[in-house]
Amino acid sequence: xxxxxxxxxxxxxxxxxxxxxxxxxxxxxxxxxxxxxxxxxxxxxxxxxxxxxxxxxxxxxxxxxxxxxxxxxxxxxxxxxxxxxxxxxxxxxxxxxxxxxxxxxxxxxxxxxxxxxxxxxxxxxxxxxxxxxxxxxxxxxxxxxxxxxxxxxxxxxxxxxxxxxxxxxxxxxxxxxxxxxxxxxxxxxxxxxxxxxxxxxxxxxxxxxxxxxxxxxxxxxxxxxxxxxxxxxx
Amino acid sequence: xxxxxxxxxxxxxxxxxxxxxxxxxxxxxxxxxxxxxxxxxxxxxxxxxxxxxxxxxxxxxxxxxxxxxxxxxxxxxxxxxxxxxxxxxxxxxxxxxxxxxxxxxxxxxxxxxxxxxxxxxxxxxxxxxxxxxxxxxxxxxxxxxxxxxxxxxxxxxxxxxxxxxxxxxxxxxxxxxxxxxxxxxxxxxxxxxxxxxxxxxxxxxxxxxxxxxxxxxxxxxxxxxxxxxxxxxxxxxxxxxxxxxxxxxxxxxxxxxxxxxxxxxxxxxxxxxxxxxxxxxxxxxxxxxxxxxxx
Numbered sequence: 321x322x323x324x325x326x327x328x329x330x331x332x333x334x335x336x337x338x339x340x341x342x343x344x345x346x347x348x349x350x351x352x353x354x355x356x357x358x359x360x361x362x363x364x365x366x367x368x369x370x371x372x373x374x375x376x377x378x379x380x381x382x383x384x385x386x387x388x389x390x391x392x393x394x395x396x397x398x399x400x401x402x403x404x405x406x407x408x409x410x411x412x413x414x415x416x417x418x419x420x421x422x423x424x425x426x427x428x429x430x431x432x433x434x435x436x437x438x439x440x441x442x443x444x445x446x447x448x449x450x451x452x453x454x455x456x457x458x459x460x461x462x463x464x465x466x467x468x469x470x471x472x473x474x475x476x477x478x479x480x481x482x483x484x485x486x487x488x489x490x491x492x493x494x495x496x497x498x499x500x501x502x503x504x505x506x507x508x509x510x511x512x513x514x515x516x517x518x519x520x521x522x523x524x525x526x527x528x529x530x531x532x533x534x535x536x537x538x539x540x541x542x543x544x545x546x547x548x549x550x551x552x553x554x
Numbered sequence: 555x556x557x558x559x560x561x562x563x564x565x566x567x568x569x570x571x572x573x574x575x576x577x578x579x580x581x582x583x584x585x586x587x588x589x590x591x592x593x594x595x596x597x598x599x600x601x602x603x604x605x606x607x608x609x610x611x612x613x614x615x616x617x618x619x620x621x622x623x624x625x626x627x628x629x630x631x632x633x634x635x636x637x638x639x640x641x642x643x644x645x646x647x648x649x650x651x652x653x654x655x656x657x658x659x660x661x662x663x664x665x666x667x668x669x670x671x672x673x674x675x676x677x678x679x680x681x682x683x684x685x686x687x688x689x690x691x692x693x694x695x696x697x698x699x700x701x702x703x704x705x706x707x708x709x710x711x712x713x714x715x716x717x718x719x720x721x722x723x724x725x726x727x728x729x730x731x732x733x734x735x736x737x738x739x740x741x742x743x744x745x746x747x748x749x750x751x752x753x754x755x756x757x758x759x760x761x762x763x764x765x766x767x768x769x770x771x772x773x774x775x776x777x778x779x780x781x782x783x784x785x786x787x788x789x790x791x792x793x794x795x796x797x798x799x800x801x802x803x804x805x806x807x808x809x810x811x812x813x814x815x816x817x818x819x820x821x822x823x824x825x826x827x828x829x830x831x832x833x834x835x836x837x838x839x840x841x842x843x844x845x846x847x848x849x
Contacts, residue, residue, distance in 0.1 A: 421739050423725060471739065
């Protein structure tokens with residue numbers, strides 16, 4: 321088991337956001353997490369990256385307890401997140417954003433991965449000297465994904481990669497997610513676009529007000545009446 | 555226009571540039587900590603004071619200046635790191651206002667400590683390379699001013715290399731622009747904060763050492779120098795490196811001109827009025843970040 325989340329709880333002040341979440345991700349899997357606004361999806365991903373305090377439960381990565389590990393330690397282990405809202409370093413150039421993605425790696429390793437990222441997103445190469453804040457939303461999303469790839473993730477956490485993008489760009493981003501999976505990156509994907517997320521996922525979890533209420537293969541959940549009604553708008 | 559005009563003007567300009575360069579160094583110290591944590595470190599002036607006082611003590615103990623200066627800078631860096639480690643870091647998660655109040659407390663504490671370690675007397679440091687004035691376009695320039703210009707220039711170049719060319723410098727910038735994203739790429743933001751206090755302390759110390767031979771130094775010299783440096787940082791736009799330098803120079807020259815042409819009694823007031831006037835029309839300072847960005 322690559323990632324094992326056991327009874328994870330987290331709160332904002334006195335307001336609980338996660339109330340005992342159990343999730344498992346195996347090596348090479350693409351696991352999706354769907355749920356409404358405020359269900360705790362982003363909180364869960366932030367807790368996995370170590371930037372959101374945990375009040376109970378454990379997080380195991382390859383059998384190792386990382387519940388209390390600092391964020392940079394988790395990046396070093398290979399847990400890398402593409403945060404919600406892209407969060408690029410707006411005034412820095414595209415190239416600097418990518419280099420910082422490989423902050424914990426050597427210059428030569430970074431240069432190698434950078435070529436791969438440019439091959440995946442040629443538009444980033446053509447804009448490499450521009451400030452990241454000047455890119456379009458879709459380009460910023462590509463940059464955010466590229467920056468995460470620069471760390472050579474073993475487990476990639478994707479938070480709402482298609483949010484606010486035009487349908488054609490959503491397709492492009494999902495194609496890229498599939499390509500990453502083909503290249504055997506393990507992916508944990510959060511997206512409000514439940515249909516697209518379930519379509520590419522091996523397995524999925526449905527989160528409601530801080531609890532996992534359903535789990536199954538992507539195809540199973542697509543056929544589930546509750547999911548159809550609540551998240552697919554059928 | 556009298557024949558006296560040009561030499562007099564040059565004299566005011568040169569002394570304004572000298573003191574302006576000092577303000578610029580102090581302002582840079584404010585900006586570095588502000589960028590790392592959005593905190594205004596009101597103990598910045600105390601870094602300046604300790605730098606000057608420690609150098610005076612060391613050179614009084616017959617330590618050659620070439621050794622006394624690095625030792626004093628190192629001591630102030632330790633004070634800065636200790637301030638972060640033992641006063642700011644334990645309050646992690648507190649609001650920015652709380653942290654600012656902590657730095658005010660720290661500055662009062664350090665000033666008190668200085669009266670115990672040293673005294674309340676005025677001290678003077680010998681100029682680095684003599685006091686023989688140099689004539690420049692009818693005005694006189696002290697050799698110490700050349701040291702001030704040269705070292706300030708070297709520091710500005712070193713800082714722009716550090717923030718523009720090194721990965722660590724870019725990581726510090728990245729942390730200031732987006733702390734969450736910085737953590738997610740593996741930057742240890744606590745180290746960045748510690749480093750920013752160390753760097754600011756070094757800048758303050760250097761400013762204090764450079765100015766000590768020109769104006770006297772004493773336990774509370776940091777109050778006014780800190781305030782002027784802060785005004786310079788605000789004038790240029792808090793957090794902007796270019797702004798800190800330009801703000802410092804503008805403030806120093808304005809002060810010197812008003813002391814010369816109006817009255818030295820009003821020099822502090824006039825400099826601060828100029829700062830307020832600029833902020834009235836440009837609330838984010840001359841080079842500050844404008845609100846709003848593309849999403």
